[in-house]
Amino acid sequence: MNIPEDLLYAKTHEWLRLSGASATIGITDHAQHELTDVVYVELPAVGTHVAAGQQICVVESVKAASDIYSPASGTVESVNDALTSDPALLNTDPYGKGWIFTLRLDADADLSALKQPAAYAQELAGH
Amino acid sequence: MDTAPKRTPLAPVHESLGARMIDFGGWWMPVHYQGILEEHRAVRTQAGLFDISHMGEIFVTGPDAEVWLNRMLTNNVVQLENGQGQYTLLLNERGGVIDDLLCYRLEQDHYLLLVNASKIEEDFLWLQSYASPGVAVNNQSDLWAGLALQGPEAEAIVRALLGPEVSLPTRNQIISLGIPNGPILLARTGYTGEDGFEWFCPAQTAPIWWEKLLEAGRPLGLLPCGLGARDTLRLEAGFTLNGSDLSPEHTPLEAGLSSFVKLDKGDFIGRTSLAAQRDSGLTRRLVALVMEGKTPPPRPHYPVYNGDSLVGETCSGSLSPTLGLGIAMAYLPPTLCAPGTRVDLEIRGRRFPAIVSKRPLYRRQPNA
Structure with missing residues (x-):
C-alpha cells in the first residue's frame, strides 16, 4: 500500500494534505483498493460547513455506496469536478488527480486525532 | 444466525x-x-469462470417422476427430451415464487433440479412434503x-x-x-x-x-x-434473481415469466391462483429501467416515483458496465410499464429520471 509521508490520515481512510489555512482531502490507496472500481462520486457542495468526522460525500463502486467523512472541521472551498466525468481517478491516482475537495479549515480545527503515516501504516498492518 | x-x-x-x-x-x-x-x-x-458449487442439485427419479414434477413445477416437463433442460418455477398455492430453477431430464425417469443456494433446504422440504410412492427425491447438493x-x-x-x-x-x-x-x-x-x-x-x-x-x-x-x-x-441480460426480484409475494406472471408457466398443461401447485390473476388482470409488472445520463448507480429498494406519487421501488439495480448507465428492475403499475415511459428514482433524497425499457437490456450478437 502506498502511504505518502507528507499527509495525515483519518481512521476512516481519508487523507489530508495541509497547506496553510487550507487542506486537500481524498481517500487512501487502501480505501480505493477496498472500494474497487469507483463508478460515481457525489461531490460536496462548495460552501458547506462540516465538523471533523462528519459525512461529507458519497463514493460508489459497482457493488456499494460508501460514505466519506471529513477529517477536519471547515468549509468546503473547492471540489474536484474531474471526478464527475472520470470517477476512476480515485482508483488510479488517489493521492493526486483523485483528490476530492479542499477545506478552508476552521480557526480552531483540531488535527490531533489524525494519524501520522507510520501510525496509519501500523493500523493497516494490524488489519 | x-x-x-x-x-x-x-x-x-x-x-x-x-x-x-x-x-x-x-x-x-x-x-x-x-x-x-x-x-x-x-x-x-x-x-x-464462476464457482456455482453453492447451487443445489436435487435428483428426482422413479416411474411417476414426470407426472409428479409436472404438478410441482410451472413449465411442461412432458416437453423435455432426454438430455434436455428447461427454466421453470416452484410456486406456493397462492402462485407466489418459492424458487426458480432449471429442470433437466437426464433419462426417461431421472431428473436433475438445479436450485438456488439459499433455497436448497426449503425446496427439498417442500418437495418432500408432497412425497409420492412412485417418486424418489434426493438432495445431493x-x-x-x-x-x-x-x-x-x-x-x-x-x-x-x-x-x-x-x-x-x-x-x-x-x-x-x-x-x-x-x-x-x-x-x-x-x-x-x-x-x-x-x-x-x-x-x-x-x-x-x-x-x-x-x-x-x-x-x-x-x-x-x-x-x-x-x-x-x-x-x-434481464434474468431475475430470487430473493430480490422474485419472492413468495410475487407471481411469475407479474415477473414477466409467463412463457415458463404452462397454464394449459393440467393442474400444478399455484395454477388456480395464477389463472385467476390472469383473468382479473395484473396490478403490477416487473420492468427494466435505464437511468438517463450520468447518475448514481441504482441499488435495491430505491423509491420509484411517477410525478409526485410513489409507485414502487427497485428490487435490483447496478451500473451496467456495457451501457455505461445505471440499470434497475422494479414492479410498477401496468399503466407505467410501456417501454419509453419516464419515471423517477429517488437516490439519497434526489430524483433522477429513468426510462422503462424492454427486457433484456443486453442481447448478445448471434454467432455468424
Whole structure:
C-alpha cells in the first residue's frame, strides 16, 4: 500500500494534505483498493460547513455506496469536478488527480486525532 | 444466525487467488478477484469462470417422476427430451415464487433440479412434503460442485480441454461425460446472457477442474469471476434473481415469466391462483429501467416515483458496465410499464429520471 509521508490520515481512510489555512482531502490507496472500481462520486457542495468526522460525500463502486467523512472541521472551498466525468481517478491516482475537495479549515480545527503515516501504516498492518 | 457460512470445495482456491470473499446467503463466496468491471468485460468479450458449487442439485427419479414434477413445477416437463433442460418455477398455492430453477431430464425417469443456494433446504422440504410412492427425491447438493464457464470463447475452451472431437451439448441440453475425475454433467446454459456451459462434477474434483479450465482458457482471455460480475451480467441480460426480484409475494406472471408457466398443461401447485390473476388482470409488472445520463448507480429498494406519487421501488439495480448507465428492475403499475415511459428514482433524497425499457437490456450478437 502506498502511504505518502507528507499527509495525515483519518481512521476512516481519508487523507489530508495541509497547506496553510487550507487542506486537500481524498481517500487512501487502501480505501480505493477496498472500494474497487469507483463508478460515481457525489461531490460536496462548495460552501458547506462540516465538523471533523462528519459525512461529507458519497463514493460508489459497482457493488456499494460508501460514505466519506471529513477529517477536519471547515468549509468546503473547492471540489474536484474531474471526478464527475472520470470517477476512476480515485482508483488510479488517489493521492493526486483523485483528490476530492479542499477545506478552508476552521480557526480552531483540531488535527490531533489524525494519524501520522507510520501510525496509519501500523493500523493497516494490524488489519 | 451466528453460524459460519458454508464453504464450497473451491473456497481455498478463491482465497489463494486473493478474492474478496463475502457471506452470500449463508455461503462464503468470492465477490471479485481483480474487479467487477474487468470480470464483466471478460465474460462479454472472451470468457469467465464462476464457482456455482453453492447451487443445489436435487435428483428426482422413479416411474411417476414426470407426472409428479409436472404438478410441482410451472413449465411442461412432458416437453423435455432426454438430455434436455428447461427454466421453470416452484410456486406456493397462492402462485407466489418459492424458487426458480432449471429442470433437466437426464433419462426417461431421472431428473436433475438445479436450485438456488439459499433455497436448497426449503425446496427439498417442500418437495418432500408432497412425497409420492412412485417418486424418489434426493438432495445431493453436498456431493456436487458446479463451475459456470461463460462467454463467447466458452466453447473453444471446453474443446481445448476435452478435445476437438467431443460432441458438445447445444442450448439447454445436458450430457454426461465419463472421463477421469468424472462423471461430469455438462449443460449448455448460463446466467450471463452469453453462450456458455455449466459443469457439474463430484465435489472433491472441483479444484482439479477449476485449474484445468483456467489453464485451457488462459490463452483465450478466461478470467475467474465472482458474484459481483455475475449480478451485473444477469441484470443486463434481464434474468431475475430470487430473493430480490422474485419472492413468495410475487407471481411469475407479474415477473414477466409467463412463457415458463404452462397454464394449459393440467393442474400444478399455484395454477388456480395464477389463472385467476390472469383473468382479473395484473396490478403490477416487473420492468427494466435505464437511468438517463450520468447518475448514481441504482441499488435495491430505491423509491420509484411517477410525478409526485410513489409507485414502487427497485428490487435490483447496478451500473451496467456495457451501457455505461445505471440499470434497475422494479414492479410498477401496468399503466407505467410501456417501454419509453419516464419515471423517477429517488437516490439519497434526489430524483433522477429513468426510462422503462424492454427486457433484456443486453442481447448478445448471434454467432455468424
